[in-house]
Amino acid sequence: MMAFWIGTALLLVVSCILIVYPLLNPKEIDEATQRDDLNKAFYKDRLAELESEDQAGIVGNKSDLVTDLKQLLLDDIPDSKSDAKVSAEKVKWMTIPVILFMIILSYGMYAMYGAQDKVSHWTNVASNLPELSKKLMNPNGVQLTDQEMNDLTLGLRTRLQSTPNDATGWVLLGRIGLANRDIETAIGALTRADKITPDNPEIMLSLSQALLFSADQVDLDRAKDILNYLMHQPKVDLRVYSLLAFNAYNDGNYGKAIEFWKKLQAQIGQDDSRYAMLERSINTAQRELDLQSNPQSKQPQGTPVKITISLSSEVEVPKSGVLIVSIHSADGSPMPIAAGRYTLTEFPVTVVLDDSNSMIESRKLSSLSDIMVRARIDTDGNVSTRDNDWHGESLPIRLGDDVAISINKKY
Incomplete structure (x- = not known):
């Protein structure tokens, strides 16, 4: 478990470094120099244009236009470089909120949508395996x-x-x-x-x-x-x-x-x-x-089995659950030949199973000559679990005979 948290912490540190490093080390860009170079290039291009226009006789006051162009170039010179430094300092102060946001977001999302309980259960099970x-x-x-x-x-x-x-x-x-x-x-x-x-x-x-x-x-x-x-x-x-x-x-x-x-x-x-x-x-x-x-001499096709189920005095019927009734071969094989699922009602209750309840198409209930019947009160609706379920079973009987079962045992 400790290795898991150490691993997540390392991943978080790496992520923060990738995001914060550019903020702490901004790329220095001399905007004033760039603007000067741009203005000079513009000035030279405009001078060349004025020279061409003057030779073509388009303009008559070339010297005045050149003077205005020089004045525009002087007006665009920046006062200081302090604004750029202040902006860089503000960016660096953003690193703390970003780190806090990353930590809260990562562990908050894991707490909401992660599998912390399952991971904890898994580690506990692994440690309890010898026991x-x-x-x-x-x-x-x-x-x-x-x-x-x-x-x-x-x-x-x-x-x-x-x-x-x-x-x-x-x-x-x-x-x-x-x-x-x-x-x-x-x-x-x-x-x-x-x-x-x-x-x-x-x-x-x-x-x-x-x-x-x-x-x-x-x-x-x-x-x-x-x-x-x-x-x-x-x-x-x-x-x-x-x-x-x-x-x-x-x-x-x-x-x-x-x-x-x-x-x-x-x-x-x-x-x-x-x-x-x-x-x-x-x-x-x-x-x-x-x-x-x-x-x-075989039993008629579809011979029904009438089953009456009662409860012993110590059985407590749950508020929710189902009654599972299954018919097995007389040797007690765990795999049922036929089965039915019923809502819980007042006991005793009588149900009837026939070929329509067979679990396997190729092996019908009517193909048996001797059977045994089991009944179980399933408390959670999941037939694969049996914890705290009450059950009972009959002795081997002939197919076609009526069956009476008392549910009196607990898993």
């Missing part, structure tokens, strides 16, 4: 708020400008981008980390996860190549199976998704808490596979 990083990495710590996540992103970007070869910093930035659903930042940062530290399985795994959330087919193909490479390593990370299953399910290759989920189940064993969740995912994929082989 924010420790808070993020502490598994038993309090979850970072959206503002803290944004601050951490800003601090990391600032540090990476001076240490562009810090692979750990790029990985951290990429994972924060994933957490904030900023896929472009996540892919860019993790790609940079992969170039700095090639063939690092942990970085490659994080990169493939980011690429799978992209809408670009080139990114999706790249994710598949990375996962296939990791799948053929001597020691396969369990997350590779999960990502391969997720990718296969989104591609509609339900048989392959089931295969990967079963391999993952075999690795973790039935005592693991994730086993039951994987079982539900397998069942969902199996129903989708059955629908592919027997299309007549």
Whole structure:
């Protein structure tokens, strides 16, 4: 911050010098001498004209005209040179007002239209980066708020400008981008980390996860190549199976998704808490596979979902805000299949979502067989922030069943 103010002061000093220097050192011009030279030149020209006119017989009193011309030349001689000196002194006294005007104008305009608050926040974030990083990495710590996540992103970007070869910093930035659903930042940062530290399985795994959330087919193909490479390593990370299953399910290759989920189940064993969740995912994929082989059993196109939302006693409804209702696949994927935005009214309230609320044209709500529903009271109108928002969600259910949700949790 100090460097910023020193820099502005130096720029201001240079500007003042460029403006004030000509005032303090005016170019000395001898106006009297210049006027004398001009009068002499005029006198000589007029004498030559009179000589020509006299020879031509135009004038008859040449001597009188010459006498008058000499008198005019004498009358135009200046009395003194003091006026010029007084004028130069007055100009020098203008330097002080000019300097004051420059200072007031520069810092006044910056105070009105500059980004002083943002610069101050930026420097504070950069100095607090180690503390924010420790808070993020502490598994038993309090979850970072959206503002803290944004601050951490800003601090990391600032540090990476001076240490562009810090692979750990790029990985951290990429994972924060994933957490904030900023896929472009996540892919860019993790790609940079992969170039700095090639063939690092942990970085490659994080990169493939980011690429799978992209809408670009080139990114999706790249994710598949990375996962296939990791799948053929001597020691396969369990997350590779999960990502391969997720990718296969989104591609509609339900048989392959089931295969990967079963391999993952075999690795973790039935005592693991994730086993039951994987079982539900397998069942969902199996129903989708059955629908592919027997299309007549599919739900009618546009099956609506009726959702009744109530509030727990501790929820305080804000004066301004909106109700966000989203429908997800039964495996709890964070990306909604369909969503609706409603004004806040008295609760309980009932809403209905159907194919018209689908987020992606190629994947309609009616294409699912099992779903789960989430509801959130958004307090600031920005769906990407969740600080102090109340929310709730349902258990996995069959598409077409009525849903009842209680909003009872706070971010």
